[in-house]
Amino acid sequence: MDIFSNVTLGLEVALEPTNLLYCFLGVFLGMLVGVVPGVGVLSAIALLFPLTFALEPTTALIMLAGIWYGTGYGGRTASILLNIPGSPANAITCLDGYPMAQQGRAGVALFMTTMASFIGGCIGIVVLMFFAPVIATYALSFGSAEYFSLMLLGLIAASSVSEGSAIKGLAMVMVGIILGMVGADMYTGTPRFVFGHMELMDHISLTALAMGLFGVSEMIASVRNVSVASAKKAPDVSFKAMKPTTDDVRRSWLPVLRGSSIGTFFGTLPGTGVSVASFMAYAIEKRVAKEPSRFGKGAIEGIMAPESADNAAEQTSFIPTLGLGIPGSASMALMLGALMVHGIAPGPSLINDQPQLFWGLVMSFWIGNVILVFLNVPLIGLWVRMLTIPYRLLYPAVLVFICIGVYSVNNSAFEVSLVILFGLLGYTLRVLDFPIAPVLLGFVLGPLMEEHFRRALLISRGDFMTFVERPISGAVLAITVLVLGWLLLSATRKALQARAA
Amino acid sequence: MLSRNVKDLISGGLLLIFGASVTLYALANYPVGTPGRMGPGMFPVMVGCLTIALGLALTVYAWFQSGEMPKFRILTPVVLSLAVAAFALLIRPLGLIPAVVATIVISSIAEHDFRPVSLVGLCVVLSILVWLIFKVGLGLPISLFNWPF
Numbered sequence: 001m002d003i004f005s006n007v008t009l010g011l012e013v014a015l016e017p018t019n020l021l022y023c024f025l026g027v028f029l030g031m032l033v034g035v036v037p038g039v040g041v042l043s044a045i046a047l048l049f050p051l052t053f054a055l056e057p058t059t060a061l062i063m064l065a066g067i068w069y070g071t072g073y074g075g076r077t078a079s080i081l082l083n084i085p086g087s088p089a090n091a092i093t094c095l096d097g098y099p100m101a102q103q104g105r106a107g108v109a110l111f112m113t114t115m116a117s118f119i120g121g122c123i124g125i126v127v128l129m130f131f132a133p134v135i136a137t138y139a140l141s142f143g144s145a146e147y148f149s150l151m152l153l154g155l156i157a158a159s160s161v162s163e164g165s166a167i168k169g170l171a172m173v174m175v176g177i178i179l180g181m182v183g184a185d186m187y188t189g190t191p192r193f194v195f196g197h198m199e200l201m202d203h204i205s206l207t208a209l210a211m212g213l214f215g216v217s218e219m220i221a222s223v224r225n226v227s228v229a230s231a232k233k234a235p236d237v238s239f240k241a242m243k244p245t246t247d248d249v250r251r252s253w254l255p256v257l258r259g260s261s262i263g264t265f266f267g268t269l270p271g272t273g274v275s276v277a278s279f280m281a282y283a284i285e286k287r288v289a290k291e292p293s294r295f296g297k298g299a300i301e302g303i304m305a306p307e308s309a310d311n312a313a314e315q316t317s318f319i320p321t322l323g324l325g326i327p328g329s330a331s332m333a334l335m336l337g338a339l340m341v342h343g344i345a346p347g348p349s350l351i352n353d354q355p356q357l358f359w360g361l362v363m364s365f366w367i368g369n370v371i372l373v374f375l376n377v378p379l380i381g382l383w384v385r386m387l388t389i390p391y392r393l394l395y396p397a398v399l400v401f402i403c404i405g406v407y408s409v410n411n412s413a414f415e416v417s418l419v420i421l422f423g424l425l426g427y428t429l430r431v432l433d434f435p436i437a438p439v440l441l442g443f444v445l446g447p448l449m450e451e452h453f454r455r456a457l458l459i460s461r462g463d464f465m466t467f468v469e470r471p472i473s474g475a476v477l478a479i480t481v482l483v484l485g486w487l488l489l490s491a492t493r494k495a496l497q498a499r500a501a
Numbered sequence: 502m503l504s505r506n507v508k509d510l511i512s513g514g515l516l517l518i519f520g521a522s523v524t525l526y527a528l529a530n531y532p533v534g535t536p537g538r539m540g541p542g543m544f545p546v547m548v549g550c551l552t553i554a555l556g557l558a559l560t561v562y563a564w565f566q567s568g569e570m571p572k573f574r575i576l577t578p579v580v581l582s583l584a585v586a587a588f589a590l591l592i593r594p595l596g597l598i599p600a601v602v603a604t605i606v607i608s609s610i611a612e613h614d615f616r617p618v619s620l621v622g623l624c625v626v627l628s629i630l631v632w633l634i635f636k637v638g639l640g641l642p643i644s645l646f647n648w649p650f
Binding site for chain 2: 167174175177187193219224396402404419431432434446453454458463
């Protein structure tokens with residue numbers, strides 16, 4: 001099939017009334033979640049995860065994805081108006097967005113970043129449309145050894161490169177893999193680590209794990225800690241105040257293009273994701289600027305580049321997820337989880353076997369981005385008011401939705417009690433400065449890795465050289481070794497600097 | 502500041518204990534097999550050993566670093582856990598609405614200052630929302646009220 005018939009097929013699927021409705025719902029919720037600080041995108045996706053069991057897989061994915069890229073549009077609202085990032089990826093937007101708001105240019109900043117997000121998103125989708133099928137075709141010849149090596153690289157890169165201590169990130173992957181082992185062994189059926197709980201034979205519920213690790217632990221850390229916007233003076237967000245000057249537009253278009261390219265690139269890599277993309281975009285913009293001193297004082301380039309990078313990365317992160325079946329971040333792992341619940345095996349054959357799913361999803365991205373532009377601008381006034389809802393009223397509501405959400409999956413009170421366990425685990429990890437997202441990544445990828453590891457060695461009759469001798473697998477492992485070496489080097493250098501200081 | 506990175510020492514210690522228990526439990530209970538024909542114990546033992554190694558590395562690094570004591574909240578996690586536990590215990594015998602109200606009331610203790618009016622308001626509004634979303638909208642097979650006796 002050529003690209004045009006694919007696009008037509010995708011549009012047909014995406015324009016079905018149900019899919020359109022859930023696309024709208026997803027992006028709306030995503031924007032909402034992005035606006036409100038203290039509710040992360042992962043918690044939001046986890047929260048709505050059980051709802052998707054009742055839906056068609058395509059519809060489910062359209063909604064979850066909508067939440068994911070919708071936050072990219074909502075997140076900067078709080079950054080610009082309150083100097084509080086709505087989500088981590090938008091932290092960098094505070095630097096120049098908040099000064100713009102103080103200069104009375106909040107409306108311009110919000111309007112222009114909406115445009116930046118839209119352009120970034122569009123570029124990301126175009127790249128996704130052309131590259132995901134190519135990569136998938138190439139990956140069809142992969143065997144178990146290649147898959148194991150790719151997942152190993154993905155896990156190591158995702159857990160160690162992004163933020164904080166690499167050792168701690170890797171340790172969290174291990175914890176995730178171990179949690180993923182609980183239940184019946186896939187080859188022999190032996191129950192592993194169930195400790196007499198027959199409910200665990202069918203493995204730990206992804207919903208309970210995600211809700212506990214992210215939702216509840218976030219709440220434990222946020223209660224009495226989230227500062228509420230006191231909305232002293234409502235910023236001027238009328239349409240008139242949003243009109244950018246010609247100078248604004250002239251200054252913006254190059255940063256948007258640069259930001260989108262950076263976002264497109266970093267989005268495809270495992271582990272770097274949206275936060276790294278927006279930080280990089282800001283750093284590069286500052287470096288190429290003729291007057292770097294304007295940055296931090298309300299330079300429009302400083303909000304346009306990161307916001308476009310953010311949205312471009314959100315779209316291209318679907319390339320490895322849908323093209324290879326290897327998620328680069330915890331949110332993407334949840335997307336794959338939603339597919340697996342519906343009995344769809346993620347992998348390179350997905351695009352060929354389920355064209356209506358892949359192309360429907362991709363075309364829904366276009367629709368979702370257009371909806372977001374039209375929703376975001378008129379609703380800015382509403383978002384400003386949303387920011388004044390006290391967390392005191394918000395968190396009991398979120399907790400109730402977590403409980404019902406987990407319960408509704410299997411009508412199991414046992415799974416609700418697992419949320420307590422994982423909530424406490426997540427909070428402990430948070431306090432000890434462990435990154436939590438790698439746990440989820442390890443949990444989803446662990447069973448797949450074990451399956452491919454065992455199968456590859458079964459085929460090679462126990463010869464470990466199979467991972468090195470097969471060219472693609474060997475090359476991927478070589479990259480993995482390089483990444484590990486670089487990590488070791490930078491960690492040692494940091495430790496030495498700390499000693500010297 | 503402390504002369505050792507206590508946070509990471511605790512982290513490393515916990516990882517060591519966790520990795521060791523997984524490894525030993527797997528060795529004791531599941532056949533390991535051979536590389537060509539792996540048993541259910543092989544992968545857990547491998548991952549457990551890696552966890553031990555990472556825990557050791559973290560502990561060694563932490564020994565030579567300075568750091569702060571981790572600050573744990575005690576009341577908030579207990580209260581929120583109790584709120585979830587109340588839901589798990591009440592959902593079957595009493596039904597959805599009592600479980601929701603119990604969760605809201607217990608979880609609101611975490612906020613420290615008691616505001617009866619907004620609490621009652623929240624219970625009423627959320628009960629209606631839950632009914633609208635989960636019963637009317639999604640039609641989940643969960644009963645709103647049960648009488649256990």
